[in-house]
Amino acid sequence: MEDQVHQRLSPDPDPHPRVLTIAGSDSGGGAGIQADLKTCQELGVFGMTALTAVTAQNSLGVHAIYPLPVETVEAQLIAVLDDMGASAVKTGMLLDSAIVRIVAKTLEERHIRRLVIDPVLYAKDGSALFRREATDSLKAELLPIAEIVTPNIPEACELLEIQPDTIRTIADMVEAARSLLDFGPRYVLLKGGHLTGGTNGSSESDEAVDVLVGAPASGLHEPILLRSPRIATRHTHGTGCTLAAAIAALLAQGRDVPSAAREAKRFVTAAIQASVPHGRGIGSLWHAAHRHISEPLAVEE
């Protein structure tokens, strides 16, 4: 067991793991930069930030978006990376093509390898957090340098330019995830929170299944299915941000991608299990849940 854990760590893990998250602020505290920092802290990793936008947001939705100038985003990236450095970087809400391009250029110039791209397009209430004009830059400049990309099903459909209801089964998810590898990331984790049909043929979705696939160079030849029971709650604000931030935190600690994805799924499942119904709409995850849930729901492959 000790040996197995050891093998999943890179030979020279960073003794002071740090994650830089490049994302928007969610005033409600459940998603965006706030979810990322809480996740890093819970997983024992030092969190640093580059804000792309400030949102006025609560459990009912996004009320306003105040983008930050691209120079402000660049200045934060340079300030953090050229002094403190980052063992892993995660991106969330990037909003427009100017921000996507400066993020891609700055990370590429600094040879950032442990890069998690959460291609955030919409908030839960349907508000756009990404301008369509930026999709080409995301695909051409950022996805090729990612170690892992973590779209949900609607995001995958938009990136692949296929109809939103094309992905209905796990087999569809595997096929879509493999197609996304063509954009150049080393791994794709396609999240199944939005899968509507049952995974065992029933009409109700009984599980939350995520699909991990790797490019040939990754050495992962067969898809890994990360399954958990579907938790009956509507308080799921921040699930995507939390999962991607947990992967980044675990990569910063030297894990390989399959092991980080597995552990991150466990972390997000516990946080959904203990989600908090703050506000009149969709409540948020409780990031400290992994500390006190004595019997977490099983996560299987």
Ligand SMILES: Nc1ncnc2c1ncn2[C@@H]1O[C@H](COP(=O)(O)OP(=O)(O)OP(=O)(O)O)[C@@H](O)[C@H]1O
């Ligand atoms: N009801 C649920 N029960 C258990 N796990 C869930 C549930 N909903 C989502 N998940 C899990 O949460 C993680 C995020 O998946 P999801 O597809 O919801 O991402 P997302 O769409 O980016 O998030 P959001 O909808 O908040 O934008 C995945 O691991 C998914 O399987």
Ligand SMILES: Cc1ncc(COP(=O)(O)O)c(N)n1
């Ligand atoms: C600033 C910001 N970033 C991202 C999301 C998406 O949230 P989720 O994690 O629920 O997909 C959000 N609602 N707000």
